[in-house]
Amino acid sequence: MSDPFLIGRCALVTGSTSGIGLAIACALGAAGARVAVNGLGSPEQIAAALDAVRAAGAADVSHFGADLSDAAAVETMMAEVAAWAPVDVLVNCAGVQHTAPIAEMPAATWDKLIAINLSAAFHTMRLSLPGMAARGFGRVVNIASVHGLVASVNKSPYVASKFGLVGLSKVAALEYAGAGNRDSGGVTVNCVCPGWVETPLIEPQIAAKAQAAGGDRDAGVRELLREKQPSGRMSLPDEIADLVLWLCRRQSHNLSGAAIPVDGGWTAQ
Template sequence: MTLCSKSAVVTGSTSGIGLAIARALAKEGANVLINGFGDPHDIEKERAGLEAEFGIKAVYSPADVSRPDQIAGMVHEAQEVFGAVDILVNNAGIQFVSPVEEFPVEKWDQILAINLSSAFHAIRAALPGMKARKWGRIINTASALSLVASPFKSAYVAAKHGIAGLTKSVALELATHGVTVNCVSPGYVWTPLVERQIPDTMKARNMTREQVINDILLEAQPTKQFVTVEQVAALAVFLCSDAASQITGTNLSMDGGWTAE
């Protein structure tokens, strides 16, 4: 498959799942706009590396996706630089854990803004061009928690359930316009952030590394294996292919059997 004539915006893509998706799209020939926070030197290294390794054009936007005006500006920038936004991956997300009666209102608002509303604003900005060209791919990163719940994560669960609903609704609107809209729902994904949490959890719970992984992190995943960022990225790339042109409005689980139970 080749995406040589396509250009993509991937939010929350300076690390983790988002960066893996940006790299996978670039490998297929797509120009990419990466977005997110982090050390400027590290971000520039990733941006330049995408161009050098894959021979595509890559730009970085520092847009704060909790701000609708900055989201619209980011999409407009990509349209100006690349000529079009053919692929939109709404991946940005944050987490906060607290009992609901103690959940800070500002954290609720922030999580809903970044994890849910940002996808609406980005879709709204990118859609006119996709419809005019009669081709587009919108992929929303959801979670196993778009299908099931977890205590102390009320805002995250609400936002991810919302992403699943938004995906279905927009897919139906665009069914005759050559634009597909899907969401991917990973379980626990192996990232440096997760790996760095293991030693502290070992100490706090007096557990071995294997116990933390199997009895804490992977308790919900029957395969007892982490999803990898590369696996999520490969699914995203497939959803951009012609072979996936009749897949729309779906919530695709990649959770080691978590939501099968």
């Protein structure tokens, strides 16, 4: 049985219509929070995401659409969410990726990735943290990446945005470290930095490696991870969500400014 320790709280999760974001939204809902879902998708996909969060046990759930590359649209969304319920838990999970060498990276692509992966988180944080501080409780969890801790070739805007997100989170953690107290739970800002996570997005890569391994899916996963992730196994979205959920507990009031790798030893090398 879930522990409904977030009853009376409101959580906003960007990028939560699928994948890791949806798993996080469901976990927060299962803990009793009202959940503001943000993300792309067809009307059917969005409805399915809302149904999943509702079925998980959320006190209430609603979708708030916004083009996260547009600062004005983010501001509008934040005002709409605040009118629905003050944000106590903010999870910035929305992210986009594009691979190309620096010399071949389109300038417009750089601008888009920085806007969605980094600037959108800045705007959601600046608009929600003061209210959290005033209430004595708040949790910001930014889903960065192992690429917020180490680099890979052909991922310049993604790596830059994720390193920036880790740095931004540390600054915010320092600025709000004194808000609230142990009893209220305080205000914390942390990053979770996943390595390989098993989502539908990477299933084609797994399938290709598995086919080369004679149809053995586990062997395909190990081959895909061989170069980077020593554990040879991926994380599941629900496992990332469990970590986010723990960071939202009152007991985590003194864990702030961290960038927590969930990467099977990738960054230990």
